Amino acid sequence: MTDDALPLDDRIALVTGASRGIGYQSALALALAGAHVVATGRTQGALEELDDAVYAATGRHATLVPFDLVDGGSIDRLGGAIFGRFGKLDIWVHAAATLGAQGLTPVSHIDPRGFAKIEKTNFTATYRLIRSLEPLLRQSDAARVIHLTTSLAREPKAFWGLYAATKAGAEAMMLSWADEIETTNIRISVLDPGRMRTQMRAQAFPGEDPETLTHPSEIGPLIVELARGDRTPPQRVSFKEWKAALPPEALI
Incomplete structure (x- = not known):
């Protein structure tokens, strides 16, 4: 039986983009629920701050893997390292994006090198991670994948062209993969977090009052719920709709 106090006890959870924002809060929530977190991000110092928070809250350290997702070879080595240490992967939260x-730039004004960086981070890295991690996820008795998406993937807007296109491609790839592996123990949820107080949001809307936005820590309970192996998660999830469906006492 699953201990509701630690519903993810002894599960191995990989979080990409764990150095800040939604990825950071997802990693912390998973650790608090009992999982051992493998945290990736580009910045060593930010990952160490996450590890300090995890250790302070749980008495256990996370596994830190600092690297840039544009490096496909590092993604391949990540899969091998997880296999060598743990032999499996139970949870993968894919929060990394740029x-x-x-x-925000008109499509015709995007610098080719900038285009390549965004495409490799948001789209190609998703493919490389699927390729590297599927064998590990198959070793779990109930693997859960949570892919962070955006409403722009389905409703693109002016100046968001490349970001919207790469996120739409990654979402389509995830859902295609979900269909391919439906007979396995792997279940995939595509999660739209909506408007949250993140660095990316501040970059896109520098004049916006951050106090009007949802803090990314609020998504933690939903991440844990979707990661549970004893539940069947929905394939598409909106944080806004999930929160609206909660009973009033859950929001106190």
Whole structure:
């Protein structure tokens, strides 16, 4: 039986983009629920801050893997390292994404090098991670994949062209993969977090009051719920709709 106090006890959870924002809060929530977190991100110092928070809350350290997702070879080595240490992967939260250094830009003005960076991070890395991690997820008795998406993947807007296109491609790839592996123990949820107080949001809307936005820590309970192996998660999830469906006492 699953201990509701630690519903993810002894599960191995990989979180990409764990150095800040939604990825950071997802990693912390998974650790608090009992999982051993393998955290990836580009910044060693930010990952160490996450590890400090995890250790302070749980008495256990996370496994930190600092690297840039544009490095496909590192993604391949990540899968091998997880297999060598744990032999499986139970949870994968894919929160890593980038808007690019140029920010919101007309499609015709995107610098080719900036294009390549965004495409490799948001789209190609998703494919490389699926390729590297599927064998590990198959070793779990109930693997759960949570892919962070955006409403722009289905309703693109001006100046969001490359970000929207790469996120739409990654979402389509995830859902195609879900169909391919439906007879396995792997279940995939595509999660739209909506408007949250993140660095990417601040980059896109520098004049916006962050206090009007949802803090990313609020998504933690939903991440844990979707990661549970004793539940059947929905394939598409909206944080806004999930929160609206909660009973009033859960929001106190």
